[in-house]
Amino acid sequence: MNHQTSTTDNWDAVRAACLEILPEHIVAFIEQNQDLEHSEGQLIATLHMVQAHFGFLGRDKMHAVAQLAQVPLAKVTGVATFYHYFRLQPRGKHIINVCLGTACYVKGADKLSQRLMDDLGIQFGETTKDGVFSLDSTRCLGTCGLAPVVMVDDQVYGPVTPGEISIILEKYSRREKSSRL
Amino acid sequence: MPNPVTDFFEALTDRTRTRLAERGDAQKTIIQIGSATCEHAAGSQDVLEEFTKHIQASGRDDVIVHKTGCTGRCSKEPIVGISIPGRPPVKYERVNREIVHKIFTQHIQKGAPLPEHALDNSLDHQYAFEFVFCQGLRCNHLGGLKESFEQLLRQHKIPEDQVRVSTHGCFGTCSEESVGQAAFVLVRPSKVVYRVKDQTDLELILREHIRGGRIVEPLRVTRKPISQDFFDLYADVSFFSAQNRIAMRNSGIVNPESLEEYISLGGFKALATALSKGDPEWVINEVLKARLRGRGGGGFLTGQKWKLATQNEEKTRYIICNGDEGDPGAFMDRGMLESDPFSVMEGMIIGAYAIGACKGFYYIRAEYPLAIKRIQNAIDLCRAAGLLGKSVMGSGWDFDMEIRLGAGAFVCGEETALIRSIEGERGQPKVRPPFPTTRGLWGKPTCINNVETFANITAIINYGGDWFAQVGTEESGGTKVFALAGKVKHTGLVEVPLGTPLRDVVFGIGGGVQDDKALKAIQTGGPAGGFIPASMDTLPVDFGPLAKVGSIMGSGGMIVLSEEDCMVDISKFYLSFTQEESCGKCTPCREGTTRMLEIMERITSGKAVMEDLDKLERLARLCQQTSLCGLGRAAPNPILSSLKHFRDEYTEHIVDKVCRAKKCVALVRYEVSPDLCIGCTVCARNCPTEAISGNRKEVHVIDQNRCVKCGQCYEVCRFDAVERK
Ligand SMILES: Cc1cc2nc3c(=O)[nH]c(=O)nc-3n(C[C@H](O)[C@H](O)[C@H](O)COP(=O)(O)O)c2cc1C
Ligand code: SF4
Ligand code: SF4
Ligand code: FES
Ligand code: FES
Numbered sequence: 032m033n034h035q036t037s038t039t040d041n042w043d044a045v046r047a048a049c050l051e052i053l054p055e056h057i058v059a060f061i062e063q064n065q066d067l068e069h070s071e072g073q074l075i076a077t078l079h080m081v082q083a084h085f086g087f088l089g090r091d092k093m094h095a096v097a098q099l100a101q102v103p104l105a106k107v108t109g110v111a112t113f114y115h116y117f118r119l120q121p122r123g124k125h126i127i128n129v130c131l132g133t134a135c136y137v138k139g140a141d142k143l144s145q146r147l148m149d150d151l152g153i154q155f156g157e158t159t160k161d162g163v164f165s166l167d168s169t170r171c172l173g174t175c176g177l178a179p180v181v182m183v184d185d186q187v188y189g190p191v192t193p194g195e196i197s198i199i200l201e202k203y204s205r206r207e208k209s210s211r212l
Numbered sequence: 213m214p215n216p217v218t219d220f221f222e223a224l225t226d227r228t229r230t231r232l233a234e235r236g237d238a239q240k241t242i243i244q245i246g247s248a249t250c251e252h253a254a255g256s257q258d259v260l261e262e263f264t265k266h267i268q269a270s271g272r273d274d275v276i277v278h279k280t281g282c283t284g285r286c287s288k289e290p291i292v293g294i295s296i297p298g299r300p301p302v303k304y305e306r307v308n309r310e311i312v313h314k315i316f317t318q319h320i321q322k323g324a325p326l327p328e329h330a331l332d333n334s335l336d337h338q339y340a341f342e343f344v345f346c347q348g349l350r351c352n353h354l355g356g357l358k359e360s361f362e363q364l365l366r367q368h369k370i371p372e373d374q375v376r377v378s379t380h381g382c383f384g385t386c387s388e389e390s391v392g393q394a395a396f397v398l399v400r401p402s403k404v405v406y407r408v409k410d411q412t413d414l415e416l417i418l419r420e421h422i423r424g425g426r427i428v429e430p431l432r433v434t435r436k437p438i439s440q441d442f443f444d445l446y447a448d449v450s451f452f453s454a455q456n457r458i459a460m461r462n463s464g465i466v467n468p469e470s471l472e473e474y475i476s477l478g479g480f481k482a483l484a485t486a487l488s489k490g491d492p493e494w495v496i497n498e499v500l501k502a503r504l505r506g507r508g509g510g511g512f513l514t515g516q517k518w519k520l521a522t523q524n525e526e527k528t529r530y531i532i533c534n535g536d537e538g539d540p541g542a543f544m545d546r547g548m549l550e551s552d553p554f555s556v557m558e559g560m561i562i563g564a565y566a567i568g569a570c571k572g573f574y575y576i577r578a579e580y581p582l583a584i585k586r587i588q589n590a591i592d593l594c595r596a597a598g599l600l601g602k603s604v605m606g607s608g609w610d611f612d613m614e615i616r617l618g619a620g621a622f623v624c625g626e627e628t629a630l631i632r633s634i635e636g637e638r639g640q641p642k643v644r645p646p647f648p649t650t651r652g653l654w655g656k657p658t659c660i661n662n663v664e665t666f667a668n669i670t671a672i673i674n675y676g677g678d679w680f681a682q683v684g685t686e687e688s689g690g691t692k693v694f695a696l697a698g699k700v701k702h703t704g705l706v707e708v709p710l711g712t713p714l715r716d717v718v719f720g721i722g723g724g725v726q727d728d729k730a731l732k733a734i735q736t737g738g739p740a741g742g743f744i745p746a747s748m749d750t751l752p753v754d755f756g757p758l759a760k761v762g763s764i765m766g767s768g769g770m771i772v773l774s775e776e777d778c779m780v781d782i783s784k785f786y787l788s789f790t791q792e793e794s795c796g797k798c799t800p801c802r803e804g805t806t807r808m809l810e811i812m813e814r815i816t817s818g819k820a821v822m823e824d825l826d827k828l829e830r831l832a833r834l835c836q837q838t839s840l841c842g843l844g845r846a847a848p849n850p851i852l853s854s855l856k857h858f859r860d861e862y863t864e865h866i867v868d869k870v871c872r873a874k875k876c877v878a879l880v881r882y883e884v885s886p887d888l889c890i891g892c893t894v895c896a897r898n899c900p901t902e903a904i905s906g907n908r909k910e911v912h913v914i915d916q917n918r919c920v921k922c923g924q925c926y927e928v929c930r931f932d933a934v935e936r937k
Contacts, residue, residue: 069654072616074636079578079617113638113795114619116578133541133738133771134697136785145922149900170622170789173543173580174250175695176286176703185581187253193927 049095054084061099071102074110078117087118123158123165125203127151128182132171135179138190143179144168146193150200163207164200216606221484224597228475241275241320244293244445246464248282248550249582250543255308256290262312263292275320281551283464284705285451288331293445294319300338300401301445303331334448339376341422342400344447348382349682351395361414368418375422380447381456381709382683383437384675398437400447405440406431438671441465441477454721455707456683458691459507459667463551463705468586471593474554480599482673486562487607492522495566499669501677503689508534508625508662509740509767510842511688511755517659520649521567524657531569532634532653532660533560535576535583536618536625539738540789542769544693545663547705549576549583552667553590559669560661561604564611567659572613575630578620587615622739622793626841627652627660629795640797641841662767664693684710685754692753698735698771699726706770708753715749718772729774733857737766739786739793740846742853743779762853764846778875779858780865783850784812790847801844804835808851815862817878818869825862829855874936877921881937884925886911888933895925895934 050058057080064073077100081092088111097104111117129135129144144155147166151159158165174180177189181199188199245251245260260277267275285291288305294315295301302325304315311329319325327335345351345358362377385396385405397406397417404427408414413431420428437443439457442465446452457463467473474480486495500515521529533556537545548556564572576584591613594600602610616634623629624639631653633639652658668690672680681689693707694717701723708717714734718724725731731746736753742763744751751757755765773782791805811828814820832848832855839845855862864870871879884895884904889911896904896912903919906912912933914925926934 069635072634072636075619075633076617079619109638110636114621116618116620131540133539133735133769133782133785134703135541137698137771137773137777137782142923169579170538170620171540171542171579172249173537173546174253174286175541175543175697176250176289177253178697178703180253187249189253 045098049099052091052095053081053099057081057084058099061096065100070100074100074102074107075114078107078111082117085121087121089119089121121158124163124207125184126165126167128167128169128172130170130172130174130178130180130182131168132175132178134171134175138178139193140179142193143181143191143196146196147181150196163204215488216608217484217488220598220606221480221488224480225475228472231472232476237276237278239274239297241297242278242293242295243275243320244278244280244295244465246282246289246291247279247468249546249580250286251282251289251291252582254286254289254306258309259290259292259307259312262309263316266312266316270316270321279467279469280465281463281468282547282705283446283452284460284547285331285449285702286704287702291331294325295445296320296323300448303334303446303449304329305331332449332451337373337376337448340374341402342376342378342447344378344380344398344400344443344453346381346383346386346396346398347379348386350386350389350393351382357395357397357408357414360411361418364411364414364418370418370422378447378453380443380453382679383440384458384671384679385433385435385437387676387679388435396433396437398440398443400444402427403440403444405433405435405437407433436478438675451702451704451721451723454716456691456709457707458671458680458683459548459555459664459693460552460705460707461671462555463547466552466554468551468553469589471554471590471597474552478674479554479670480558480605482670483558483562483565483599484605485673486565487605487609490607492566492568495562495673496522498672498677499566502668502672502680503684503687504665504668504672504680505688505755506662507664507668507692507767508660509737509764511765514661514665517649517661518563518566520647521657521659524650526657527568528656529567529569530653530656530658531560531564531567531572532630532658533572533574533666534625534627534630534660534662535574535580535587536630537577537580537663537767538622538625538793539740539767539769541697541738541771542695542767544695544705544768546580546583547693547695548663548667549580550586553583553586554594555670556663556666557587557590557594559666560613561600561611562669562673563659563661563666564613565604565609567657569659570611572611573634573653574613574615575618575624575634576615577618584615584617591615621795622789623795623841623843626843629841630660631658638795640795641843643840664768685752687756688754692765692768694753694768694770696722696770696772699729699774699777700724700772701726710754711752713750713752714744717753717770718749722772725772725774729776731772732775732777733773733779735763735771735773735782735850736769737764737846737849738769739789740764740842740849741766741769742849743773743782743857745857762849762856764849776873776875778871778873779854779861780812780816781871781873781875783854784809784816786850787812787847790843794843794847795841798838798840798844800835801839801841801847804831804839804844805847807831808835808848812851815865816871816876818865818876820866822863822866825855825866880921881916882914882919882921882923882926883935883937884912884914885933885935888931890931890933892931894928894930898924898928900924 064070093107097107180189292304292307394407394409420426439461496518504514505511624633628642629639648658684690688710691707697703733743791809794801796802836848891909901918903915
């Protein structure tokens with residue numbers, strides 16, 4: 032931790048501010064990496080952890096990561112925007128991912144996408160008004176044998192017909208409703 | 213001379229044997245359930261839960277569940293295998309909770325298998341014995357043994373439904389034989405391999421084994437065929453027996469989370485051999501002899517790459533396993549990482565030893581959470597067992613590894629971009645040379661190899677480089693795994709010797725085109741590859757021949773396209789992929805793909821003129837010749853190859869404004885046929901834009917100005933009254 036104090040003289044305050052934003056295990060992960068050789072190589076792993084925790088990478092979170100890891104914020108945002116996997120906006124409770132890989136495409140993924148956009152009333156990259164669903168696309172989930180596939184959170188469905196979309200959505204919205212009661 | 217590595221290995225296998233013997237699984241009924249991403253998606257976790265419940269309820273402690281990886285038979289998942297001691301194993305397809313109940317109560321409890329659920333109807337023919345004759349180069353040289361055996365069976369009036377005779381590619385038991393000395397025969401389900409020389413041997417087998425039920429010990433060999441364990445379970449299913457499993461020899465039979473099981477199937481013997489010899493050069497020479505070419509797409513000779521890395525003065529070296537699998541539509545690497553992580557790991561440790569690396573990295577895409585989990589588990593177990601870390605297997609050589617995650621950028625599969633990504637940077641490629649073998653990760657010599665490349669290494673060490681070489685072609689040794697998908701009957705992972713005709717893969721193993729439509733083309737190599745028209749389907753799969761017709765071998769994606777697919781549309785699809793994935797570093801790729809995509813959009817929407825085709829071709833060549841990395845250089849391949857083989861489809865779109873496959877929305881029109889419409893109103897109720905008008909029991913009409921061509925009406929009309937033109 033030696034080189035951190037040498038760059039900032041109010042390190043304790045900085046650290047405390049970061050702890051308000053990031054959970055403890057992520058702070059610990061970053062700090063423990065600082066002592067390793069090539070610690071800068073762990074930036075992507077850190078961002079994965081932040082996204083897994085919050086569902087997206089917000090500006091304040093990236094700022095905290097930059098501070099703790101002692102790298103420029105520009106580098107953190109540069110990396111975060113380069114990789115498609117990282118999201119910069121908050122998302123809905125359930126993430127729907129339509130596979131737009133080749134196998135799914137030739138088996139009619141475009142029809143599934145259309146149906147999802149119609150049923151949810153949103154475009155790719157958007158979230159429904161009630162915050163329940165976000166619609167995303169992905170390039171191949173590696174389950175091409177079941178094409179076309181749709182993934183909701185971690186559950187893969189396939190082969191899916193446009194007609195089955197409403198049944199799948201129903202399952203999740205019902206769960207939402209009952210949890211709100 | 214005592215060797216610490218050999219001692220270590222013996223102690224390890226002894227320990228494993230004792231522990232497995234304590235489990236006493238040999239006397240138990242085993243329920244084998246696949247557990248991989250695709251199996252889970254198909255519902256295998258429900259199946260597992262249901263079996264567990266049934267076992268508990270029945271109180272039987274001689275029935276156990278065995279979790280394995282995935283065999284690669286995607287369209288029939290979840291697959292369940294039932295092995296009752298002393299009986300041939302039975303496999304079931306598309307099992308659900310209901311079928312579990314039937315299997316448990318009837319097959320497991322009462323010993324009556326259920327033919328109606330058997331995988332590929334494999335129970336329709338149950339043989340007491342199956343004799344599998346090796347058709348490999350060396351065995352086959354003896355010639356005619358299989359035919360003589362069949363004749364012998366007829367002479368002795370052995371009923372045809374009792375004994376089956378079949379063939380298979382090289383077993384790998386021949387590495388110490390010279391050509392034409394003997395041939396090998398595998399007997400299922402007896403798990404015996406015979407070395408046969410002549411008619412007398414065959415007669416002996418008939419008398420003793422078939423008639424007497426005794427194993428002919430003098431003819432028996434203990435050398436194990438390369439995929440025997442796989443074969444024992446699956447040889448009666450033609451989808452599998454037509455394959456030659458080397459890289460995937462354990463996929464679907466081993467528990468991917470158990471180091472012990474991997475060791476019991478011969479695991480870490482190859483590493484022990486390599487380390488005990490104490491000669492990295494020997495390893496490199498075997499791999500060179502094997503003519504193993506990288507399976508990640510480039511096809512560079514692996515032995516050559518390793519050699520280059522060792523020629524560097526710098527002693528801090530790295531090895532990387534490329535598990536980014538960017539081709540959208542390919543899943544070979546996921547299959548191997550999830551189903552047999554230890555094989556990939558062992559191959560990688562051997563590679564590390566060969567090049568003298570101190571540290572290894574798995575670069576795995578974040579979209580593969582299960583693969584990540586299983587590799588992490590494998591690393592942890594190996595470290596605990598002394599197979600990683602300080603003094604690997606007691607050899608005195610230190611080596612360790614860790615996982616780094618990708619984050620959804622296709623270009624990071626390219627080796628220099630991948631290195632930048634591990635360094636924590638934006639994954640933009642660098643100019644080569646210097647190649648990573650000279651200056652790679654953190655400026656040190658680095659070898660990057662694909663998952664499947666590593667999965668082949670143990671087989672090369674165990675069975676010999678010469679043996680591996682003769683499985684493939686003159687040009688490249690071994691097999692290749694393909695992810696067969698698209699409009700094919702049996703989708704899944706298929707491993708065949710290099711040089712196998714495409715036809716044999718698509719029709720022989722894949723069962724042909726879905727719904728018996730006509731084959732239009734086969735796409736290999738993903739977004740960097742091209743199309744092989746149906747007329748060329750006898751082409752052998754190998755790096756050279758595929759490149760010659762304008763495609764590439766690529767990493768193993770194989771998409772079957774039928775008459776219902778539009779070549780212009782699919783080419784546009786690939787281009788939109790590469791356009792989106794271009795890292796933007798160099799202009800020909802960034803701008804070139806964008807401009808080409810605009811032209812493709814014009815063509816598919818009927819707004820293009822013939823000059824656009826020339827422009828497209830010019831741009832494609834420019835992008836191909838002047839881009840910095842493989843992404844940009846290969847991005848035009850789908851366009852150029854479809855222009856080469858399917859130019860008439862382009863002209864139809866441009867001149868006649870027709871898409872014969874009816875895929876390009878702008879060129880399709882929906883109309884209601886007055887003769888067929890009975891006025892049921894279903895189409896009107898389903899149209900999202902209220903473009904259809906008409907009263908009940910009257911002919912309906914589509915307002916073309918409001919129609920968005922979604923095709924709903926076409927799908928829902930039960931009287932085929934909506935026509936697509
Ligand atoms: C754009 C691009 C994407 C690539 N994607 C992959 C990939 O996903 N997996 C892979 O193994 N190789 C990929 N490669 C090839 C690698 O750069 C490299 O050649 C390969 O990993 C070397 O391993 P091999 O010699 O064992 O094939 C890609 C290359 C390019 C240009
Ligand atoms: S060819 Fe494309 S992907 Fe490759 S460096 Fe240039 S812009 Fe990036
Ligand atoms: S194709 Fe779609 S939009 Fe057009 S008439 Fe039919 S249902 Fe309506
Ligand atoms: S293309 Fe959709 S899962 Fe592979
Ligand atoms: S040729 Fe028969 S075992 Fe190899």
